[in-house]
Amino acid sequence: MEATMEENQENVIPGENSAAKIQERLLKRHQARIEDAERRKEAKESQVVAEEQGEYFSSAFNRERAGIEELLSGCSGADRALVTQRLEEATAKTAQLQKFLNDSMMFLTQYDLRQAQAALQQLQTSLAETREEALPKKKFAFRSRTKAADKVPAPPSSDTPSSDTGTPVDTGSTSVDGMIVSEQCGFSNMDGVSLTKTAEEIQKRDVLLTHLTNCKVRLFGSPSTLHLKHIDSCEILCGPVSSSVFVDHCKNSTLAFPCQQLRTHNTTDTQVYLHVTSRAIIEDCQGVSFAPFSWSYPTLEEDFSVSGLDQGRNNWSQVDDFNWLAAGTPSPNWTVIPEELRKTDWDSDFKRKSHVLSN
Incomplete structure (x- = not known):
């Protein structure tokens, strides 16, 4: 009798353990199903949010674009004062639309991004054509450097080059490939x-x-x-640019600047030391390489504040190549500059060259 009871106990215990293990497996499976359902729900909600953001962008972008087109169409036959007012308003609204596009790039599909950029380019072309038709084109003006130039190291001879060495550009406004460049200054033909x-x-x-x-x-x-x-074998360093940098037909050069957006076209064998808060874009480029912005000068922090750029957000290595759409395969048209090859001493050659010129 006692032997029989012991045998029953031995048979009961394994059965209970087996049931507990089965229950544990069922609970784990149930928990996994719940987690999987949550993940699917979150993914669906994210997709809905992205679609809603895309729909809002498209609606707002098209509404603002229509408003600018209406301003431009109203310039036909209007007097000069009214045309000037409408063109100034259209220019300001176009700049705001560019900023809206820059801020929305992170959630737009590549197709929607390219469509919006093409529409904006067309709008800028229409703005330039309307300005050219309605208002006389301003000529380039020569201007000597201000006394403020003494605050930074610069060769005196480079500030006021003679007519056979180049032209300092300083105008009220002009058009660059269909894009309005207002209050423009710079250098050309040097x-x-x-x-x-x-x-x-x-x-x-x-x-x-x-x-x-x-x-x-x-x-x-x-x-x-x-x-x-049209930049060839140059080194160009710039403080924080509050909106966009546009590079076209550049070769064998080194560039450095912080900006909100970078668009690079027809550029070869060029290094870019970059701080960008959106994503850099290249098109029809080869041999372009990138590294983090590393140039520094005494008032850089103040200029970052003036620009409004986020110093903590730098997407220098996130580059979209519009000529390379193969998903999962890196574009062969751009690379990252290895750390050991990155330039850190920016001013020695510049000071040396400035000294030679000043003598």
């Missing part, structure tokens, strides 16, 4: 010189550097936009 602009000269203005060869350029301060076009 070879083998060191050039400097002070914060007082470029602060909140649009800066244009074009047709420069073998030049070293230092731009202190915070410009509104920076346009680089």
Whole structure:
């Protein structure tokens, strides 16, 4: 009798353990299903949010674009004063629309981004054409450097080059490839010189550097936009740019600047030391390499404050190549500069060259 009871106990205990294990497995499976359902729910909610953001962007963008187009169409037949007022308003609204696009890039699909950029480009072209038709084109003006130039190291001879060495650009407004560049200043058609602009000269203005060869350029301060076009074998350093930097037809050069957005076209064998708060974009480029912005000067922190850029947000290595759409495969058109090859001493060559020129 006692033996039989012991056998029953031995049979009961394993059964209870087995039931407990089965219950534990069922609980784990149930918990896994709950977690999986939560993940699917979160993914669906994220997708809905992204779709809602995209729909809001499209609606707001098209509404603002229509308003600008209406302003431009109202310039036809109007008197000069009214045309000037409407063009100024359209220019300001176009700049705001560009900023809205820059701020929305993180959640837009690449297709929607390209569509919006094409629409904005067309709008800027229409703005330039309307301005050219309605108002006489302003001519370039020559202006000597201000006394503020003494605040930064710069060769005196580079500030007021003669007509056979180049032209300092300083105009009220002009058009660069269909894009309005207002209150523009900069340098053009120069070879083998060191050039400097002070914060007082470029602060909140649009800066244009074009047709420069073998030049070293230092731009202190915070410009509104920076346009680089037809640059060959140059070193160009700029303080924080509050909105966009546009680079076109640049080769064998070194560039450094913080900005909100970078658009680079037709550029080869160029190094870019970058601080950018959105994502850099390249198109029709080869041999472009990137590293974090590393140039420094005494008033850099103040200029960052003026620009409004977020110093804690730098997407320098996040580059979208519009000629390379193969998902999961890196673009062959750009690379990251290895740390051991990155430039850190920016001013020694510039000072040496400035000294030679001044003598």
